[in-house]
Amino acid sequence: xxxxxxxxxxxxxxxxxxxxxxxxxxxxxxxxxxxxxxxxxxxxxxxxxxxxxxxxxxxxxxxxxxxxxxxxxxxxxxxxxxxxxxxxxxxxxxxxxxxxxxxxxxxxxxxxxxxxxxxxxxxxxxxxxxxxxxxxxxxxxxxxxxxxxxxxxxxxxxxxxxxxxxxxxxxxxxxxxxxxxxxxxxxxxxxxxxxxxxxxxxxxxxxxxxxxxxxxxxxxx
Numbered sequence: 001x002x003x004x005x006x007x008x009x010x011x012x013x014x015x016x017x018x019x020x021x022x023x024x025x026x027x028x029x030x031x032x033x034x035x036x037x038x039x040x041x042x043x044x045x046x047x048x049x050x051x052x053x054x055x056x057x058x059x060x061x062x063x064x065x066x067x068x069x070x071x072x073x074x075x076x077x078x079x080x081x082x083x084x085x086x087x088x089x090x091x092x093x094x095x096x097x098x099x100x101x102x103x104x105x106x107x108x109x110x111x112x113x114x115x116x117x118x119x120x121x122x123x124x125x126x127x128x129x130x131x132x133x134x135x136x137x138x139x140x141x142x143x144x145x146x147x148x149x150x151x152x153x154x155x156x157x158x159x160x161x162x163x164x165x166x167x168x169x170x171x172x173x174x175x176x177x178x179x180x181x182x183x184x185x186x187x188x189x190x191x192x193x194x195x196x197x198x199x200x201x202x203x204x205x206x207x208x209x210x211x212x213x214x215x216x217x218x219x220x221x
Contacts, residue, residue: 022108024118024145025097027090029077040143043075045113071114072121073106073145080138087127087136094123094141103148118145 021029021039029039050066077094079087097104098120106113122144129137 022106024106025102025104027093040075040077043073043108046072046074070149071147073113073118073143075143075145077141077143078138079141081135082137087139091123091125091139091141094120094143098123104145106145114147117148119148120144121146 023029048069050069052064052066053061054064055061077090079085079090081087096102101119103117103119106118120143122142124142125139126142127136127139131137
């Protein structure tokens with residue numbers, strides 16, 4: 001092996017150990033002076049805030065700051081079969097990331113981009129070259145990533161909402177039981193009134209019957 005070949009091998013090993021240009025999930029982006037295997041261009045990162053406008057009659061609306069919005073990343077990936085990459089497989093993996101909603105870590109230069117992980121929001125492919133068998137030789141992919149946030153506070157809030165939901169369902173059941181109890185009490189009271197009225201009616205009928213019998217017998221009872 002020549003000195004030049006040894007130098008190339010050593011540099012390739014160093015690039016491999018360093019993780020290359022960056023990573024997205026299981027995909028590794030690498031740049032080599034001799035073989036541009038798998039790289040990306042035009043990396044753009046966007047951050048913005050969230051606001052709400054409040055209308056005021058006769059005056060300009062005022063703006064209320066709500067908080068930071070989710071960050072986005074956009075990049076263009078170039079895939080070339082002659083540089084040791086299978087463009088079709090790479091694109092299918094990116095599409096699988098997108099459609100499955102897999103949460104990924106994105107690194108550049110060995111450091112994470114942003115504080116959180118990322119979702120692949122969209123994948124757009126522009127195929128550049130085929131061979132005479134229909135195999136893709138070169139393609140470019142426009143990729144959009146959206147920040148994925150799951151904070152401890154959000155998890156705790158979700159748990160509290162679940163607990164509150166259970167408590168509300170329990171209280172609703174208690175209220176229904178109390179209502180049924182009240183309704184049952186009212187029905188019982190109505191029944192008692194009917195019974196009392198029925199008893200009074202019987203007494204009236206009994207008194208009237210006795211009076212008629214007395215009249216019929218000429219007061220001999």
